[in-house]
Amino acid sequence: MIESLLVANRGEIARRIIRTANRLGIRAIAVHSEADAGLPFVTEADEAVCVGPANPAQSYRNVEAILAAAKATGAQAIHPGYGFLSENADFARTVERSGLIWVGPGADAITAMGDKINARNLMAAAGVPVAPGTTEPAADPDAAVAAAAGIGYPVMVKAAAGGGGMGMGVAADEAALRTEYDRVRAFAERMFGDGSVLIERYFPRVRHVEVQILGLADGRVVALGERECSVQRRNQKLVEESPSPAVSPELRARFLAAAVRAGEAVGYRNAGTVECLLDPATQEFFFLEMNTRLQVEHPVTELVYGVDLVEEQLRVAAGLAPTFDPDALAPRGHAIELRINAEDPKRFLPGPGAITTWREPGGEGVRVDSGYVAGNNVTPFYDSLLAKLIVNGRDRAEAVERARAAVAAFEVAGPKCNLPFFAELLENEEFLSGDYDTGIVGRMR
Template identity: 85%
Template structure:
């Protein structure tokens, strides 16, 4: 097992990784920006190094500064968390070239899955279901229109190098496609440095279901279970639950088998997630993308399986076997995660500010993974996620009851927060039925 770990991230995920590292006796090194100097993750680390000013490009994405911090502190490995450099193949390659252990998949796997068009083609060749779409980038509006004509409207216009729900637009007809194509391409060039655009069939009513995979040190790829991620705003997740209320035992087996095929196609190692779209009417599902990192919503999988995914990541990176029986992956109970963001609960616009009150809920089946606390400040420089409120119960009904109580017991004053939205959602009849899709938030508004 590695003995020292640099965490190239911030906030709740940095604290989450530190917690496991401490339990395993691994020295945890934090890197931080000047704006984050007094944050909980910095204070909880065994050692901390400032890597630059608030701007992420000069700190959390500053590869030279992060590698220098690893050298300075004698860190043996780097865990990238999610976001920032977690899916940067060049950084993963550089980490290993500097003799450090990269806690994640190979640079080759990251590259293969980082381009949505390449990923689609690889998955199709491996036998994983993919939605009708372009095999090559649409290089012009005319090419996009030709592709849409073959696929059939409506279509999704997507940045091939995008992620996190960014760089996506729906076109219902030719005029809509003409209007959206250049916008998506310009956004993709600005945000991802790659203007390649994918045209894919759009499903007006669809569920977003994903499968947690682990590529083990011995070469095997296993699929743990699925997560339901259909409660979204602007294609970004707000609530996840596991298992999915839409997935039957037979459908689950098909999901898991497809996820294993996806991982095996790129010789996947470490933790990853295979994201799919599920047509709730036909029961068909299609590969959406593979996230080559630990997901924000990994705790709900941890709770129903009774395992620590960060520990498994560290063991895999160290060449060790997992701590659980891979031939017995049964689950127990139902778990729900709510992303508590510093944003307006109606329009979901960012609302940073200094935290005046921060009281986390407690009780049976309640877990809070937070990045903030009293007297901390949510700045406009980073993602608005303040905490993840996670609950687990014997079944979905009990998990929802515990979520209601936990939301009511979570007190935050200072920054805006979306707890009132969750209080509304947890009483919504469509959500309570389990028969909902990615349009549920829009229908609530």
């Protein structure tokens, strides 16, 4: 097993990785910005190194500073968490060329899945269903209009290099398509350094369902069930649950088989997620993208399958067998995750500030993965995620009841917080029925 691990991330996910490292007796090394010096992940690590000022480009995305910290502390491996450098193929290659162990998929797999058009084409060749769309970038608005004529309106306009719900727009007609094309292209050039745009069919009523995969050290790819991620704002997730209330056993078998094929098509190793869109009317599903990293929502899979995915990541990176029998994976119960963000519960706009009160709920079936404690300052420099509230129960009804009690008991004061939204959602008849889609938050507003 790896003996020393540098965590190239911050907040909740850094703290969560450090917790597993501590349990396994692995020396945990944190890197942090000047703004994050007082956060729990820094003090809970065995060693911590400041790698720059608050600006992520000068700290958490500063490859030179992170590698220097790894060398100075004698780190054996680097875990990138999610976000920042986690899906940067050049960083993965640089880590390995430096003689360190990269805790993630190979750089070639990251590259292959990083471009949405290339990923679509690879998946189609592997027999994974893909939505009708372009097989190469739309060079200009006229090309986009020509593509939409064959696909049919409405269409989704997407940045080929985008991710995390960023760089997307919907067009219901030619005029809107021309406007969205220019907007998405400009955004993609600014954010990703790549203005390539693809056009896909847009499904007005759709569910977002994803499959957790794990590429093992022996070359096999296994699937650890699906997660329902349809409660979203601005195409970004707020709630995840497993198993999905929309997925029958027959559909689940098709989902998992397609996800395994997707992983095998790129020789996938380590943890990853195959994201799909599900048409609830026809029960058809289509490949959306593959996230070549650990997902924010991985805890719901951990609770349903009884595994520690960070430990499994470390074992794969070290060339070790998993702790579980890949041929005997079986889910148990139901889990729900709520993303507690520093944002107002109505418009979901960020609201940073100093935390004056922080009381986490507890009890049977309740887990909190948090990045902050009372006295910490939530700055505007990073994502608004404060904590993840995860509950599990024998079935969905019990999980929902535990979520209600946990939300009521969770106290946060200082920054804005979206806890009131979750209290509302957990009483919403559409959500409670399990028959909801990605438009549910809009209908609540």
